[in-house]
Amino acid sequence: MSSSQNTGKRSHGWMGIHRGHQARPLEWVAEKFIFGVSLSAILMVLLIFLFVAREAAPLLLGQMNSAPVQEVIPVSELDKLSPAQLQPYLGLTPQEFVAMDRETLKSLMEVKVEAQDEIPAGFRNDPDARINSTQWRYLLRPHQWTGYSKPEFIWQPVGQIKKYNLIPLLVGSLKTTLIGLLFAVPLAVGAAIYVSQLARPRVREVIKPTIEMLSGIPSVVVGFFALLVMATVLQSVFGYQTRLNAFVAGIALGFAVIPVVFSIAEDALTSVPQSYTQAALALGSSKWQAAWQIALPAALPGVFAAMVLGFGRAIGETMIVLMVCSASVMSWNIFDSARSITTTIAAEMAEAVSGGPHYRILFLLGALLFAVTFVLNMIGDVVMHRLKLKLEGRR
Amino acid sequence: MNPKTKMNYHAPQNMKTMPGKILIAAATLMMAGSSRADITVKGSDTLVILAQKWAEVYMGQNTGTKIQVTGGGTGTGFAALQNQTTDLCDASRKIKAKEIEACIKAFGKRPTEYKVAIDGLSIYVSTDNPLKEISVQQLEAIFTGKIKSWKQLGGPDAPITVYSRENSSGTYEFFKEHVLQGKDFAASAQTMPGTAAVLQAVAKDRNGIGYGGAAYGAGAKHLAVKADDSSPAVEPTEENVLAQKYPIWRHLFIYVNPALDKGEVAAYLKWMRSEEGQKIVKDVGYFPLPASLREK
Numbered sequence: 001m002s003s004s005q006n007t008g009k010r011s012h013g014w015m016g017i018h019r020g021h022q023a024r025p026l027e028w029v030a031e032k033f034i035f036g037v038s039l040s041a042i043l044m045v046l047l048i049f050l051f052v053a054r055e056a057a058p059l060l061l062g063q064m065n066s067a068p069v070q071e072v073i074p075v076s077e078l079d080k081l082s083p084a085q086l087q088p089y090l091g092l093t094p095q096e097f098v099a100m101d102r103e104t105l106k107s108l109m110e111v112k113v114e115a116q117d118e119i120p121a122g123f124r125n126d127p128d129a130r131i132n133s134t135q136w137r138y139l140l141r142p143h144q145w146t147g148y149s150k151p152e153f154i155w156q157p158v159g160q161i162k163k164y165n166l167i168p169l170l171v172g173s174l175k176t177t178l179i180g181l182l183f184a185v186p187l188a189v190g191a192a193i194y195v196s197q198l199a200r201p202r203v204r205e206v207i208k209p210t211i212e213m214l215s216g217i218p219s220v221v222v223g224f225f226a227l228l229v230m231a232t233v234l235q236s237v238f239g240y241q242t243r244l245n246a247f248v249a250g251i252a253l254g255f256a257v258i259p260v261v262f263s264i265a266e267d268a269l270t271s272v273p274q275s276y277t278q279a280a281l282a283l284g285s286s287k288w289q290a291a292w293q294i295a296l297p298a299a300l301p302g303v304f305a306a307m308v309l310g311f312g313r314a315i316g317e318t319m320i321v322l323m324v325c326s327a328s329v330m331s332w333n334i335f336d337s338a339r340s341i342t343t344t345i346a347a348e349m350a351e352a353v354s355g356g357p358h359y360r361i362l363f364l365l366g367a368l369l370f371a372v373t374f375v376l377n378m379i380g381d382v383v384m385h386r387l388k389l390k391l392e393g394r395r
Numbered sequence: 396m397n398p399k400t401k402m403n404y405h406a407p408q409n410m411k412t413m414p415g416k417i418l419i420a421a422a423t424l425m426m427a428g429s430s431r432a433d434i435t436v437k438g439s440d441t442l443v444i445l446a447q448k449w450a451e452v453y454m455g456q457n458t459g460t461k462i463q464v465t466g467g468g469t470g471t472g473f474a475a476l477q478n479q480t481t482d483l484c485d486a487s488r489k490i491k492a493k494e495i496e497a498c499i500k501a502f503g504k505r506p507t508e509y510k511v512a513i514d515g516l517s518i519y520v521s522t523d524n525p526l527k528e529i530s531v532q533q534l535e536a537i538f539t540g541k542i543k544s545w546k547q548l549g550g551p552d553a554p555i556t557v558y559s560r561e562n563s564s565g566t567y568e569f570f571k572e573h574v575l576q577g578k579d580f581a582a583s584a585q586t587m588p589g590t591a592a593v594l595q596a597v598a599k600d601r602n603g604i605g606y607g608g609a610a611y612g613a614g615a616k617h618l619a620v621k622a623d624d625s626s627p628a629v630e631p632t633e634e635n636v637l638a639q640k641y642p643i644w645r646h647l648f649i650y651v652n653p654a655l656d657k658g659e660v661a662a663y664l665k666w667m668r669s670e671e672g673q674k675i676v677k678d679v680g681y682f683p684l685p686a687s688l689r690e691k
Contacts, residue, residue, distance in 0.1 A: 096500065104503045108496060111505075115492030120577060147578060156579045158562040159571055163579070227592075232599065241554060243600050244585055326561070326586045337585055347588070351470035351563035353493050354477075 049370060055363035059134055066162050066357040069129040072116050075109045078102075123160045131161075134357045139166050155328040155339070157348065157358045164361050166368075168330040172246070172338035173369075176321050177314040179250025179334055180257050184314075185307055187254070188261035192303075196269035197277070197291035208266065215259035223323030226252035231324065238335075246338035249324040253314050261310040268302020269295055301387040308380030312373050318342040341365050434660055436464045438472020438485030439565055440589075441608065442647055445512065445679045446485055449667055452675060460659055469565045476650060477501040482660050484650040487514070487565030498652075506650040511667055513682040515636040516570065516606050516643040517617040519594055523601040526550050528628035530621040531642055534574050537604060540581025545602065558593050558605035559584040566590075569645050570606055606643075608680070636682050647681065665690045 058064055073081065073089065081089070087097045090108050100108075123129050128146050131138065142151035145163060154163040191211060195204050231248045240247070272295045280290040296303070318340075326347065327337035345362050352359040436446050443466035450462035472484035473494045479502065490506065498506050518534065520526060526548060536542040538557055546552045559580050560567040567586075571577065587593045590607035597603040598614030619628035622642040635641040649667070651660065666672050668690040673683035 092500070100503070104499060107505065108499050111492050111496045111499065114495075118492055123577060145579075152582075154579065154582065156562075158568055159579065160577045168582075228595075242556065242583075242585075244596070322588065327582065327584055329582045337583065339586075347561045347586075348563050350468040353470060353491070353497075354474050355497075356493065 049367070052363050052367045052370065056360055056367050059357070059360040059364055062135070064134045064357045064360055065132045066134050066164070067130050067132045068119055068160055068162075069116070069124060072112050073109065075106060075113060078106055078109055119160060126161065128161045133162055133164050134361065139164055139361075142167075153330040155344075157361070158351075162358065164357070166361075166365065168328040169339055169341050169344050169365065170368075171330060171332065172321075172328065173315055173340040173342070175246045175332065175334065175338045176249045176253055176325075176340055177311065179247060180253030180314045181307070181311060183251055184254035184257035184310060185261055188258045188306070188310070189265050189303060191258075192262050192265035192269055192306075193291055193296060196266050197295050198287060211262050212259050214255060215263075217255075219256055219317060219319040220323070222252055222255050223320040226320065226324050240335040242335060242337055244325045244337060245335050246325060247334045249321045249338065250334070252320045252324055253317055256317055256320060257310045257314050260313050261306045264306035264309060265299070265303045268299040268306065271302070272298045298391060300391065301384045304387060305380065305384050308377060308384075311376060315340075315369070315373060316342060318346045322346055341369050345369075434460065434462045434483065434663055435481045436462060436483045436485060436649075437467060437475045437481040438483075439469040439487040439647070440466040441487040441514070441565060442466075442485035442512075445647075445676060445681060448675050448679050449672060453663060453666060460663070462663070468563055470563070473497075473650070476506060476652065479652065482651065482655050483664070486648040486650055487645070488568055489648065490650055502652055502654065504653050507653050507656055509649045509651070509664055509668065510646045510684060510688055511649050512647040512673075512676045513636060513684060514608055514645055514647055515631045515641055515682060516566065516608065516645070517631050518620060518643075519597045519605045519607065519615045519617055521597055521601040521603060522614055522616050524550065524616075526618060528619040528621060530624050531574060532623065534620075535576065535578070538570070538575055538580055538584065539578045540583065553602045556600050556603045557581055557584040558596050558600075558603055559586050560590075560593065560607070561586050561588055566607060570643075573645075574606075574643060633677075633682050637685060644682075 078086075083097065086105065087094065090097075090105065090112075092100070119129070126146050133139075137143075142153050142165070143163075144151040145154060145161065148154075153165040153167040155165055155168050156163040188211075191207070195207050195211075199207065226248055227244070230252060231243050234248055234251065235243050238247075276294050276298055277290045280294045281287070285293070321338075321340045322343040325337040326339045326343050328339040328344075329336050345365055348358070349362055352362060436450065443464065446464045450464050454460060454462055466485075469484075469486045469488055472481065472486060473490065475481040476484040477494075477497045477500075484506070490508065495505055498504070518529060524545070526545070529548070533542065533548060537548075537555055538559065540557075542548065542555065544552065544554055557580075560570075562568075571580065585596065587596055587605070593605035593607045594615050597605045617631060619630050620642055621628045629635045629641045631641050631643075636644050649664065651664065656664070668684065668688070670689065673689060676683045
């Protein structure tokens with residue numbers, strides 16, 4: 001081989017060629033490439049978060065005002081206003097302001113007046129029309145809007161008076177996700193135990209790829225199936241009122257979650273050393289006892305990780321919930337409809353006026369979703385680490 | 396207007412035109428840089444099928460022109476108009492003051508508005524529903540959640556399931572402003588991603604009610620609508636919509652940057668609003684403009 005090996009000299013040559021162990025140029029390139037890729041992944045996460053946060057920032061800083069009724073200055077006042085007054089009134093940057101001629105400024109002022117004239121008379125005197133509903137108070141707490149008999153959480157972002165309460169969406173996301181997990185996790189973990197510990201090799205060879213194939217079904221197709229078939233079947237079984245509700249969405253979400261949880265849990269269970277189960281069997285335990293009391297506890301960190309990833313998959317899933325249910329009802333009843341955060345972003349982003357309050361709130365929701373999954377993954381990681389240490393008897 | 400062609404337009408044909416859309420896009424890409432005139436059209440999903448049909452026929456007659464049509468929603472179309480990434484913007488609602496403001500900031504002028512077609516909104520219920528007609532006031536009460544049972548309308552003693560559209564749809568906004576008088580939809584109203592989905596849901600739910608463009612499907616029927624309790628119930632036929640007897644109808648628009656409204660673009664706009672262009676409107680299932688709004 002290379003001369004460095006024969007002489008046993010350890011020099012740190014260019015590109016690691018003479019580093020004692022046989023690092024080849026190609027390996028060096030591959031290593032750096034992989035490092036670069038992982039670095040760019042970190043960069044991407046950071047960039048995405050920065051982008052989302054930047055778009056939501058004016059909202060967080062309290063710079064948005066969604067009140068439809070605003071004070072306007074009549075167009076005839078144009079010449080009396082100083083540039084310092086005019087520029088913030090028209091919402092222009094200094095550069096934009098300088099670049100505009102008088103005619104353009106005038107038409108901008110006309111539009112401001114027109115915007116007020118567009119509001120129907122019935123709303124102009126409504127006290128709600130002067131409320132800036134992008135304040136935290138209106139985003140998170142119930143408010144008694146005109147026409148409602150009690151304070152309520154309302155998500156109605158389009159219309160004369162825009163109501164941006166985030167709570168129904170949070171509840172909707174959690175509701176469908178929890179139903180999905182309650183349905184999917186026991187099934188998936190059970191299947192993983194069966195396939196890895198109890199099933200005969202031939203059965204395993206059929207079941208494992210079949211379950212994993214579920215993840216190959218596009219979520220749009222799952223949603224379509226749920227919308228047309230499952231909704232009808234489940235309604236006739238359970239006999240509830242609303243045909244399309246959070247329960248149907250949750251069960252359909254379960255189909256997306258099962259393969260994720262199954263394949264990670266199954267890997268964790270299979271990687272438990274054979275000697276553990278063999279020892280248990282030798283001591284006279286049944287196959288079931290060995291699986292349930294020896295293999296499962298040993299694989300618990302992996303199974304837990306599977307559940308955390310399943311949660312991430314469920315809360316981030318868009319199409320299934322979008323197709324099955326999307327009414328923003330504030331209710332924990334599983335047989336009522338629900339509207340998830342992802343659905344809201346997907347359905348409303350295209351029509352939101354770019355840079356307006358609605359647009360910013362959708363970005364806020366995106367940042368919220370990001371934060372929730374991030375924190376959850378962190379917690380999952382910590383818990384998993386502790387479980388591992390405990391199982392290894394180091395704590 | 397035979398029912399079968401209408402159903403076609405709302406479901407399968409949608410998919411058939413997909414490859415067509417891609418082809419048009421690909422063709423436009425290839426043609427970029429050549430001397431041919433290119434027109435891009437973007438905006439309302441309600442209008443996208445009509446816009447494609449127009450483009451197809453027009454390109455067949457004027458081989459020198461390439462027209463690229465995409466949907467994405469009225470708001471998306473206005474955003475593209477501001478950024479000057481599209482020549483024409485399809486819209487299923489009137490432009491808002493906020494959007495005019497953005498256009499003035501971007502290119503210093505108000506966009507020019509053209510009315511290009513008329514759309515009547517139908518009210519659908521299940522064919523099992525004995526109800527034949529409904530008034531606009533009753534619709535308001537149903538969709539805001541004040542009337543909750545069919546019994547209050549003289550129907551069976553069953554709760555009403557309300558199907559609405561996504562709030563990104565121009566149809567949703569139109570219905571909210573003109574039928575609900577700006578009031579909020581009931582929170583329990585199920586929002587569906589398209590007219591076909593509303594129709595599908597109503598067909599499967601005997602207690603359901605929904606609204607959308609003129610479309611027909613198995614299992615669902617439309618109700619005759621009364622402007623108020625004392626006026627006669629009117630079917631959403633072409634004759635009634637054009638005579639403005641049917642109470643729930645709207646214009647469909649195209650907006651254009653006035654600086655671009657010349658040459659090939661102006662000719663195309665004129666053609667859409669001519670006798671020939673309006674014939675296509677009718678084929679696709681919308682209602683043509685009255686003679687007073689057409690181009691000669």
